[in-house]
Amino acid sequence: MLNEKIAAEQKHAKAVREMFSGIAPKYDFLNHFLSLNIDKRWRRLVAQKLENILENPNALILDVACGTGDLAFLLQNSGKAKVIGTDFCRPMLKVAFDKNKKNNTAIPYLEADGMNLSFANHTFDAVTIAFGLRNFSNWQNGLQELFRILKKNGKLVVLEFSTPVLPGFRQAFQFYFSHVLPRIGGAVSGSRGAYEYLPDSVLRFPDQRNLVRMMRENGFSDIEYKNLTGGIAAIHTGTKK
Ligand SMILES: C[S@@+](CC[C@H](N)C(=O)[O-])C[C@H]1O[C@@H](n2cnc3c(N)ncnc32)[C@H](O)[C@@H]1O
Numbered sequence: 001m002l003n004e005k006i007a008a009e010q011k012h013a014k015a016v017r018e019m020f021s022g023i024a025p026k027y028d029f030l031n032h033f034l035s036l037n038i039d040k041r042w043r044r045l046v047a048q049k050l051e052n053i054l055e056n057p058n059a060l061i062l063d064v065a066c067g068t069g070d071l072a073f074l075l076q077n078s079g080k081a082k083v084i085g086t087d088f089c090r091p092m093l094k095v096a097f098d099k100n101k102k103n104n105t106a107i108p109y110l111e112a113d114g115m116n117l118s119f120a121n122h123t124f125d126a127v128t129i130a131f132g133l134r135n136f137s138n139w140q141n142g143l144q145e146l147f148r149i150l151k152k153n154g155k156l157v158v159l160e161f162s163t164p165v166l167p168g169f170r171q172a173f174q175f176y177f178s179h180v181l182p183r184i185g186g187a188v189s190g191s192r193g194a195y196e197y198l199p200d201s202v203l204r205f206p207d208q209r210n211l212v213r214m215m216r217e218n219g220f221s222d223i224e225y226k227n228l229t230g231g232i233a234a235i236h237t238g239t240k241k
Helices: 002-034 038-049 070-076 090-103 139-149 167-189 192-204 208-217
Strands: 060-064 082-087 109-111 124-130 150-161 221-228 233-239
Touching: 002 038, 002 090, 002 167, 002 192, 038 070, 038 124, 038 150, 038 221, 038 233, 060 070, 070 082, 070 090, 070 124, 082 090, 090 109, 124 139, 139 150, 139 208, 150 208, 167 192, 208 221, 208 233
Parallel strands: 060 082, 060 124, 082 109, 124 150
Antiparallel strands: 150 233, 221 233
16 A cells, blocks of 8 residues: 555656656746746745845755756845755756856756655745645645754745635636646647646645645744735745754
């Protein structure tokens, strides 16, 4: 039974890694195009949640599932803290590396599974994860791993798609997300499956309140969330007390 569960999780992780490998070159363009650039504002709001930590030149921040590095780059440029990015998909990291070259930055990007990191306990002042947790093969274990690497009083910030709060808007958005977005995403990236997986994975992921509960169950305190763009996405923050 346990072996079957582990095998299913490994299969899921492999499929996710291959999917992002396939869309990596088009990922940024599609992100900004399909969200009408709103994703950039959402990432800026993540940085705002970490203002105090970002100002500290001795602080260390890990951006998990950093993908092409947009959030890591933004965080590095929003203060004096040291930022590291990590992801398990090499082609996504390659795009992040290339941005380092283009922008003359030196953000360290490490290839690693966010559910099994080699950092010691109590290493980071903050951990961020943007549109990554939903893709983990086990959300609970993932949250426990992020909790483990945080220092005492360290902060987790999760940016993730969520559930729109107004019923009419929710249905309109779900139509766009499930029927329009996969066609455009599929045509541009050549991988319709990736843009069908996106709405499916969002529907399976806990909504705002259930994510609060899951964070609490995995050790976090002082959990708060903020809906973004009517709840299309949400930022959850929690502290390791
Ligand atoms: C939707 S992208 C988000 C990328 C980036 N954070 C952003 O805001 O654009 C999801 C990323 O999560 C990564 N990912 C998914 N599961 C992972 C895991 N278990 N460990 C590390 N990275 C993972 C994927 O490789 C992909 O780069």
